[in-house]
Amino acid sequence: MKTRRPMVAGNWKMNKTIEEAAELIDALIPRLQEYNNIDLVVCTPYIDLPVAKEKLEGTNIKVGAQNLHWETSGAYTGEISAPMLKDLCDYVIIGHSERRAMFGENDETVNKKVAAALAVGLQPIVCVGETLEENEAGQTDEVVGRMVREGLKGLSSEEASRIVVAYEPVWAIGTGRTATPDQANDIHKNVVRPILREMFGAEVGDGMRILYGGSVKPSNAAELFGQSDIDGGLIGGASLKADDFVGITQGV
Ligand code: PGA
Numbered sequence: 508m509k510t511r512r513p514m515v516a517g518n519w520k521m522n523k524t525i526e527e528a529a530e531l532i533d534a535l536i537p538r539l540q541e542y543n544n545i546d547l548v549v550c551t552p553y554i555d556l557p558v559a560k561e562k563l564e565g566t567n568i569k570v571g572a573q574n575l576h577w578e579t580s581g582a583y584t585g586e587i588s589a590p591m592l593k594d595l596c597d598y599v600i601i602g603h604s605e606r607r608a609m610f611g612e613n614d615e616t617v618n619k620k621v622a623a624a625l626a627v628g629l630q631p632i633v634c635v636g637e638t639l640e641e642n643e644a645g646q647t648d649e650v651v652g653r654m655v656r657e658g659l660k661g662l663s664s665e666e667a668s669r670i671v672v673a674y675e676p677v678w679a680i681g682t683g684r685t686a687t688p689d690q691a692n693d694i695h696k697n698v699v700r701p702i703l704r705e706m707f708g709a710e711v712g713d714g715m716r717i718l719y720g721g722s723v724k725p726s727n728a729a730e731l732f733g734q735s736d737i738d739g740g741l742i743g744g745a746s747l748k749a750d751d752f753v754g755i756t757q758g759v
Pocket residue numbers: 518675679680681682683720721722723741742743744745
């Protein structure tokens with residue numbers, strides 16, 4: 508029996524106008540209300556956060572953002588800070604591979620963003636994962652291990668206990684190519700979990716959730732989530748359709 512509370516988080520990426528966001532949320536609320544043993548989250552674009560917050564207040568679905576800046580305020584055109592987000596959402600995705608690949612994020616910026624989020628009480632969902640080249644070169648353990656160590660560097664065990672890690676192999680994101688349940692669980696159990704235990708102690712390390720992300724869909728969710736160290740999923744494409752997101756939640 509797993510003791511960690513499962514989580515299914517949708518990462519809408521750059522999708523959904525305010526109107527479309529309202530429509531999707533209205534469709535999700537009644538269909539997800541029975542899932543009270545799961546932490547359900549929708550991570551929306553910034554502009555959709557107010558409507559998501561308003562509609563989801565008092566429901567079992569929480570709201571998350573997809574990024575933040577590490578400074579609290581100042582001359583950072585186009586950026587959003589942790590204090591600006593904290594009344595709008597509970598979670599924030601940090602270090603998604605698309606941000607690392609396209610927007611210059613690295614382990615150092617991830618570490619600063621994690622600290623900024625924690626300082627205002629936001630719960631970070633910290634993404635780690637290797638590229639196809641790294642995977643084929645046999646560097647998966649090293650790369651994922653480095654991202655966990657550097658991204659979570661300097662945190663206390665109490666702070667770490669509020670963090671969710673998402674293992675998302677880059678080659679599986681949006682490609683339809685999912686890591687097999689065994690492959691994913693192996694990284695969660697034998698790479699990420701031992702580092703969390705080493706950094707934050709066995710009790711905190713064992714209590715932290717490790718989600719899998721990368722082409723999760725209703726048809727493969729149950730098998731993935733059934734693994735010993737896969738504590739739920741971070742869902743991209745399939746979180747944009749109510750049927751798919753509900754179907755994936757049923758897999759927990
Ligand atoms: P995907 O994306 O489910 O569309 O593969 C997952 C993610 O990028 O978080």
